[in-house]
Amino acid sequence: MSNVLLEVNQLTTKYITRFREDVYAVDHVSLSLEAGKSIGIAGESGCGKSTLALSLMGYYFAPLHYQSGDIIIDGKNISGMKPDDVRRNILGREIAYIPQAAMNALNPTCKIRKFIRDVMHAHYPKMRDDEIDRMAEDRFRELNLPVDSLDLHAVELSGGMKQRVVIAVSTILKPKVLIADEPSSALDVSSQKVVIRMLRDMMNAGLIGSMIFITHELPLLYNVTDDIMVMYAGQIVEKGTAAEMVFDPIHPYSRGLMRSILVPEEGTRNIKLTAIPGTPPNLKKPPQGCRFYDRCRYRQPQCQYNAVPIADIEGNRQYRCQLSVDQLRELYTAEDAEAERKQAEDTVLQKFLKDTGMNSAKEENRDDI
Amino acid sequence: MTYEELQNAPLCLSGRQLTKVFVNGKVSKTAVDHVDFDFHQGEVISIVGESGSGKTTLSKMLLGLLNVTSGTIYFKGEERKIRTMAQRRAYWNGIQAIFQDPFSSYNIFHKIDAVLDDCINMRYGRHIDKQKREDLKTEACSFVNLKYAELTNKYPFELSGGQMQRLMIARIFLLKPQILLADEPTSMIDACSRATILDMLLKLRDETGMTVIFITHDIGLAYYISDTVYIMEHGKFVESGSADEVILHPKAAYTKRLISDVPKIHEEWNLDDVFTGEE
Numbered sequence: 001m002s003n004v005l006l007e008v009n010q011l012t013t014k015y016i017t018r019f020r021e022d023v024y025a026v027d028h029v030s031l032s033l034e035a036g037k038s039i040g041i042a043g044e045s046g047c048g049k050s051t052l053a054l055s056l057m058g059y060y061f062a063p064l065h066y067q068s069g070d071i072i073i074d075g076k077n078i079s080g081m082k083p084d085d086v087r088r089n090i091l092g093r094e095i096a097y098i099p100q101a102a103m104n105a106l107n108p109t110c111k112i113r114k115f116i117r118d119v120m121h122a123h124y125p126k127m128r129d130d131e132i133d134r135m136a137e138d139r140f141r142e143l144n145l146p147v148d149s150l151d152l153h154a155v156e157l158s159g160g161m162k163q164r165v166v167i168a169v170s171t172i173l174k175p176k177v178l179i180a181d182e183p184s185s186a187l188d189v190s191s192q193k194v195v196i197r198m199l200r201d202m203m204n205a206g207l208i209g210s211m212i213f214i215t216h217e218l219p220l221l222y223n224v225t226d227d228i229m230v231m232y233a234g235q236i237v238e239k240g241t242a243a244e245m246v247f248d249p250i251h252p253y254s255r256g257l258m259r260s261i262l263v264p265e266e267g268t269r270n271i272k273l274t275a276i277p278g279t280p281p282n283l284k285k286p287p288q289g290c291r292f293y294d295r296c297r298y299r300q301p302q303c304q305y306n307a308v309p310i311a312d313i314e315g316n317r318q319y320r321c322q323l324s325v326d327q328l329r330e331l332y333t334a335e336d337a338e339a340e341r342k343q344a345e346d347t348v349l350q351k352f353l354k355d356t357g358m359n360s361a362k363e364e365n366r367d368d369i
Numbered sequence: 370m371t372y373e374e375l376q377n378a379p380l381c382l383s384g385r386q387l388t389k390v391f392v393n394g395k396v397s398k399t400a401v402d403h404v405d406f407d408f409h410q411g412e413v414i415s416i417v418g419e420s421g422s423g424k425t426t427l428s429k430m431l432l433g434l435l436n437v438t439s440g441t442i443y444f445k446g447e448e449r450k451i452r453t454m455a456q457r458r459a460y461w462n463g464i465q466a467i468f469q470d471p472f473s474s475y476n477i478f479h480k481i482d483a484v485l486d487d488c489i490n491m492r493y494g495r496h497i498d499k500q501k502r503e504d505l506k507t508e509a510c511s512f513v514n515l516k517y518a519e520l521t522n523k524y525p526f527e528l529s530g531g532q533m534q535r536l537m538i539a540r541i542f543l544l545k546p547q548i549l550l551a552d553e554p555t556s557m558i559d560a561c562s563r564a565t566i567l568d569m570l571l572k573l574r575d576e577t578g579m580t581v582i583f584i585t586h587d588i589g590l591a592y593y594i595s596d597t598v599y600i601m602e603h604g605k606f607v608e609s610g611s612a613d614e615v616i617l618h619p620k621a622a623y624t625k626r627l628i629s630d631v632p633k634i635h636e637e638w639n640l641d642d643v644f645t646g647e648e
Binding site: 044046159189192193196197222223224246257260262265266269274275277279 | 530558592593612634641
């Protein structure tokens with residue numbers, strides 16, 4: 001385990017609101033990331049994905065505060081450092097961040113070349129401009145980006161180009177860990193593919209040591225990352241390899257997430273999407289027991305009061321639930337069989353209605369306009 | 370209903386040689402280029418294309434928010450007339466829209482009740498007694514799995530994105546137009562609430578028999594929801610047909626490329642095969 005680049009132990013961070021209330025948006029999160037590996041974080045909006053990204057960088061500015069836990073990057077603990085030190089010494093060199101909105105990340109008033117000079121001067125104040133230019137040009141050539149774009153303003157680039165330039169600039173110092181926070185969710189499918197290919201090429205070329213990829217698009221995560229973690233209400237509820245998580249989820253919440261995947265493949269049209277009812281809990285007053293209790297289909301009476309720690313199971317997997325893996329799997333098989341039976345019944349009913357000409361019932365509902 | 374049955378249903382909206390040219394001084398740009406389409410009653414139609422392919426321009430023309438450069442739109446078999454404001458109002462009784470950004474679809478200074486009240490005024494007239502009004506609002510909210518009692522007297526910022534978008538659907542339920550135009554209604558909403566919204570749109574179609582025109586760039590979504598798919602490239606429809614035919618057996622090169630660009634689960638996603646003709 002010598003090549004672990006990032007190790008996070010029981011990290012807890014909180015937001016302090018105007019009324020002095022604590023909101024624990026990242027609650028006892030542990031993860032470890034080896035060199036050359038990538039990890040994906042999935043979850044619905046508001047579950048703490050982006051807060052986790054900011055916390056991992058040590059980027060604590062009010063209202064975000066550090067509470068407890070360790071962040072160890074390549075043997076160096078950064079958890080107690082001041083934000084200004086982090087910004088000067090850690091960001092960019094050890095850990096880099098790609099924001100979601102690349103459109104707003106570039107300075108609109110200067111050319112890309114000037115922007116890169118600014119970035120480099122922040123880290124190496126004595127570096128000469130021509131040195132920086134040579135470095136930027138080499139990097140752009142390496143990543144198959146047009147070198148001419150260095151002399152353009154941000155507004156002259158298309159959305160996909162802007163995102164790629166932002167990625168190139170944020171990784172110019174060869175960071176050990178790259179955090180990509182929804183890098184492609186604002187792009188259309190073709191530009192998304194180009195951006196993802198660039199990230200993969202950078203991993204292969206060793207420009208970035210490892211990657212944390214945050215998104216809510218599960219098909220994308222499945223194709224990009226080695227491992228997937230699912231977050232819910234500030235906690236990690238399940239972790240496993242990408243294939244395990246997509247085809248054999250254990251936690252009821254991850255199962256709900258995997259049920260909402262939409263891909264243009266044969267047969268997916270007939271599968272009914274099942275949405276998870278309800279909304280996530282308010283983290284100002286987190287529930288006493290399991291945080292998923294209110295929305296869980298398989299809840300037990302004890303779930304409401306007993307908080308569950310995250311448990312290791314076979315392989316490298318972890319999950320957080322009262323029920324054992326076998327119990328959960330049994331429940332899922334029963335549910336699948338039930339759904340199949342219902343669908344078969346529906347088809348028979350539809351056919352009967354059609355044969356007898358009774359399916360005009362819906363016409364009567366329609367009011368005149 | 371099957372695809373064939375839908376094709377024989379009465380026509381709801383159709384266009385012939387529809388064109389929109391944006392002119393700025395000496396520069397002109399054709400956003401929508403001589404497109405023909407036939408939308409039938411009760412059909413769910415998806416218009417799929419990349420950014421800049423003219424999807425939104427087409428939808429604005431269908432809604433009557435943009436003037437048509439040339440070509441004609443037929444609404445229920447007759448030529449659409451939207452010269453005067455009265456004609457426009459009458460047309461908007463038949464066609465309504467849900468937009469991409471639910472956060473900017475509301476007037477932030479008004480309570481949510483006002484949104485629903487406006488719809489009731491538009492459809493049933495101003496003079497409707499209070500009890501009936503409450504009943505209608507409760508019914509509409511329960512259709513989209515929201516509790517009216519919890520929503521009343523709230524402002525839009527107190528709701529989540531998914532709730533706002535669902536309330537937009539409640540609005541459509543009150544208005545019951547013949548055509549609903551949904552312009553990327555789920556792109557700003559995360560994957561979990563997306564399924565709810567899609568199921569509600571399908572339920573709306575099944576209960577009221579309205580035509581749903583779904584504009585999206587997500588092919589997986591289009592495949593799930595629609596009966597008919599139109600693929601748009603540079604202002605032209607390059608391919609159209611039933612969802613199974615277009616998505617599973619694409620003919621046009623552009624459609625093939627679009628589908629190969631989508632990450633999939635059961636097939637391998639080939640990253641080396643990318644389209645590099647970026648402008």
